[in-house]
Amino acid sequence: MHVSLNVVLAEDDKDYQDIFNNALEEVNIPTTLTVVSDGYELMKTLRSPNAPNYNIVILDINMPKKNGIECLKEIRKDQALSSTFSVILTSSQDPLIKESAYQAGANLFLTKPINFNEYVETIRTILTSDWRMNLPIFF
Numbered sequence: 001m002h003v004s005l006n007v008v009l010a011e012d013d014k015d016y017q018d019i020f021n022n023a024l025e026e027v028n029i030p031t032t033l034t035v036v037s038d039g040y041e042l043m044k045t046l047r048s049p050n051a052p053n054y055n056i057v058i059l060d061i062n063m064p065k066k067n068g069i070e071c072l073k074e075i076r077k078d079q080a081l082s083s084t085f086s087v088i089l090t091s092s093q094d095p096l097i098k099e100s101a102y103q104a105g106a107n108l109f110l111t112k113p114i115n116f117n118e119y120v121e122t123i124r125t126i127l128t129s130d131w132r133m134n135l136p137i138f139f
Contacts, residue, residue, distance in 0.1 A: 004030040005127060006052040010042040010059045010071065011035065011089075016112065020058075023119040029127045039066025043074055046081055054084055056126065061090040061097060069097075069104050076105035087126050 011017050017035050024031060032052070036042045042059070043066065045051060057075065059068035066074075068088055075081045087108040088101040101109045108129060113119045 004032045006054045007056045008034045012037050012063045023123050026120045027124045038064045039071045056085045058087045072104040
């Protein structure tokens with residue numbers, strides 16, 4: 001039996017989408033990745049009747065139509081989605097944004113790495129986090 005994590009990435013920057021996908025291949029953990037480009041599309045995807053049970057949602061903060069924090073709050077208020085392991089992956093290092101993310105219900109807050117090898121390790125951290133516990137993880 002082939003077991004795969006279902007992950008959705010909400011990222012509006014095509015370059016970061018490509019980097020994420022390439023780094024994910026390097027991690028070599030069976031993963032089915034769905035990529036969306038904005039917050040509205042994310043929520044529509046998560047609530048689709050045909051949506052798989054996503055194990056992990058990875059959100060950028062700055063996205064069009066609905067930002068990552070707004071999406072996170074909406075995820076936490078939705079009974080069907082509220083226990084989904086949610087990760088903020090952003091270029092921002094602002095401690096206030098980090099605090100806002102955790103207050104909105106993020107389980108993990110990570111800054112986008114500068115080089116590819118660090119990106120691979122960041123994705124490995126996300127995919128091997130104990131997401132089943134659904135607790136905030138602080139770094």
